[in-house]
C-alpha cells in the first residue's frame with residue numbers, strides 16, 4: 301500500500317457552517333537464555349537464535365559494562381588524606397518508577413527542550429498561527445467574516461474539516477456571548493479550544509502490571525515505524541527496562557537489518573527470520589523469547605506495504621491473534637505511526653487501520669519541516685485516539701512524549 305493516497309478533497313469555505321530521559325548506554329547483565337522455540341514454528345529455530353545468539357547478544361562478556369582496572373604498579377604509600385565528609389545525595393524532585401520498579405532518570409525538561417520543540421514546529425506555526433495573527437492584525441472587531449477567514453486557515457492547516465467546523469461553531473457561540481472582543485481574545489479562545497480537544501483524548505502509555513508489555517507498531521511504508529521503534533528501544537532501555545525487538549517486517553529485504561542496527565545502538569536483542577518468512581512465525585518466536593528471557597517490553601515492527609491493502613490488514617489481524625495466543629491480553633498497545641507531512645492522508649490511514657487493526661495510540665512523525673502539523677489535532681480528535689509520541693527529527697532524542705499543553709504553547713507562543 302502506498303502512502304501516496306490521493307489527498308482528501310479540500311471542502312470549500314462556507315460549506316461547513318452553512319460550513320527524556322538521558323541515555324546511559326549501559327545494560328544490566330543477564331543470563332543469555334535460549335528461547336524455548338516451539339516446534340510449531342514455520343521456520344528453523346536457528347533464525348531467531350542467529351540474531352539473539354551470535355549477532356546481538358543482550359549479555360555476555362562483550363556487553364558487560366567496562367570497569368577501569370587498577371594499574372599493577374607498586375607505588376610508595378601516600379599518607380592517607382583526611383576523609384572528606386560525604387556530600388548528602390541530592391534528591392531529584394521528580395522521579396518516576398518504571399515497570400521494573402527501578403527509578404527512572406529525572407524527567408524535568410532540559411533548558412532549551414521547549415525551544416527545540418518550538419523550532420521544530422516552526423512551519424506549522426507559520427501556517428496556522430502566523431496566518432491568523434496576520435489576519436487579526438489591525439482588526440478592531442471580530443465578526444462572522446473574520447471567523448469565516450479563520451475557518452479557511454484552519455482547514456488549509458490540516459486541522460481537518462470535522463474539527464474545524466466544531467471549532468468555528470464554538471467560536472461563534474463565544475462571539476455571541478460577547479467573549480471575543482478583540483483579536484487577542486479570539487486567539488486565546490482558539491488556543492483553549494484546540495488544547496481542550498487534544499487533552500480530551502490524551503493519556504500516556506501505561507506499562508504497569510504487564511510483563512512482557514507487548515507494543516505492536518503499525519503504519520504504511522516510510523512513515524517512520526522502524527525509526528520510532530529504535531528511539532523507543534533506547535528510551536526504555538535507558539530507564540532500566542529489558543527490551544526485545546521483533547522484526548516482523550519480512551517483506552522488505554533491508555527491514556530487519558535496519559531494526560538490528562537500531563537495536564545495536566541500545567544493545568537490544570532482535571528476533572528475526574529470513575526475508576519472505578511468515579511474519580506471524582517471527583512474532584510467535586519473539587513472544588516465546590520475551591517470556592523465556594523475562595523481558596519487560598517486546599516491540600514488534602511490521603511491514604508497511606504488502607501486495608494489497610487487504611493483505612496488509614489480514615496480516616495485522618493474524619499477527620494480533622498469534623500475540624494474544626502466546627501472551628493473553630497482548631498486544632497491550634497498538635501504535636499507529638503517521639507521517640505528519642502527508643497531511644490528510646494520515647486521516648484516511650487512521651480510518652483504515654483503526655477499523656482493521658485495533659489501534660490504541662498514535663505517533664505523529666516528521667513534524668519538523670512540515671507545515672501540516674495541524675493534522676495532530678485532526679487525527680486525535682476525529683478518531684478519539686491519544687497521541688502518545690511525536691517525532692521531530694531523525695535522531696534518538698527527537699521522539700518526544702506528546703504533551704497537549706506543550707504542543708499548543710509551542711504553536712501559539714510568540
Ligand SMILES: Nc1nc2c(ncn2[C@@H]2O[C@H](COP(=O)(O)OP(=O)(O)OP(=O)(O)O)[C@@H](O)[C@H]2O)c(=O)[nH]1
Nearest residue numbers: 521522523524525526527604665666691692693694
Ligand atoms: N525528519 C524526520 N525524519 C524522520 C522522523 N521519523 C522517521 N524519519 C525518517 O523517515 C524515513 C523512514 O523511516 P522508517 O523508520 O524507515 O519508516 P518505516 O515506517 O519503518 O518504513 P517501512 O519499513 O518502509 O515501512 C527515515 O529516513 C527516517 O530517518 C522524524 O520524526 N523526522
Ligand SMILES: [Mg+2]
Nearest residue numbers: 525526549555
Ligand atoms: Mg520499517
